[in-house]
Amino acid sequence: MPLERFEFDLGYIERLVAEDPETERHFTRYFGDLLTLKLRSRLRSAALVDDAKQETFVRVLATLKRKGGISSPQALGAFVNSVCNNVLFETYRSGSKVTPLEEGYDEPDERRPGAETTVLLGEEREKVQQVLSGLPKKDQELLRLLFIEERDKDDVCRTMNVDRNYLRVLLHRAKGHFKDRWIELTP
């Protein structure tokens, strides 16, 4: 959902360095969600995702405090992303040094968003439920096939009688309807 818009300007960085609680809250929520989305498709467990996220935050904030900010405040997002890339690389590297598991060991894949890697907050669930349940049937059908039944995309295309390009259009529209309903229900 859209968070309250904050300008990533000099003032924002200064407030972050000064540990202003509201700015810190926004920073960790805004980039926390983006980091979760980036990391959950690359790391195999919720614990690894959380560790990498926390490590990214620690490094970004430590660097900002040490240097008193960054040269271009508008580049904060790019900076967070590049720090996360470094953390990811180190996580991969440290993972390759551990003792290999027995041949044939089938490690559980926890990359699907679950209770601990979802961007949903507990208090938002009711609103998400209301918005999803109010979507047009066609949108609901699309979401059901894609995300609940997790059907193969080509199979979804056949079922909905569309090609892959149009599947993206349908998803784009569903997202638009979701956003419109979300805004309608926001006081």
Added chain:
Amino acid sequence: MTHEQAVSTFASERYLLEEMTEPERTVFEEHYFSCVECADDVRMGAVMSDGARAGLMRQPEGRATVTDMTASDAWRRRENGAARWYQSAAVPWAVAATLAIVAGYQSFVGTPTRPFRDPQALVPVTLRPASRGQAPKVVVGRNSTVATLAVDLAPAVAGGSVSYSIRTAAGSTVAAGTIPAPQAGAPLLLLVPAADMSLPGRYVLSVGDTEYPFEVVAQ
């Protein structure tokens, strides 16, 4: 990547559909970390898809709906003769729940994956209040749609209502609400969408002031 390129190539949708190659994903991530509009768009898509995966979308009419419905709730609706009750997906669930009560509890979770044309038995996992013993295991299979949890409530709450919540070990709430308490002598049966507990690990069901720890195990 510019914002215009991201929009014109449906980058956000392709990201959500996991259609991007690793280099494409990296380029798009570099972009959305710096573009507030695309970040909002990606986050909105993730909330929508995570919400659907978590079972928060009520299915269109004609499809079975089990989200957060208790067996006692289903019976209450049935006995109150709610409008068009015979078309409700609750009925087979209530029948199944009754069969389950008669048959007694078993120690594994059931996975009703067949269409709701025939009665199906629920096989609940009975949870006990927090103790030093090992937490009961709730087995969630790849195709599970629901897990059935059973708890015995104090007779004092019979017929009233109770609040409940299910939390992960980390404290995130995956489900919460207020539900009718069963009649005295009957257990509370709680059908929980398997998607709400898709991650293996320790969870806690709180009903009123009592906590019932359990462990979700992937099958």
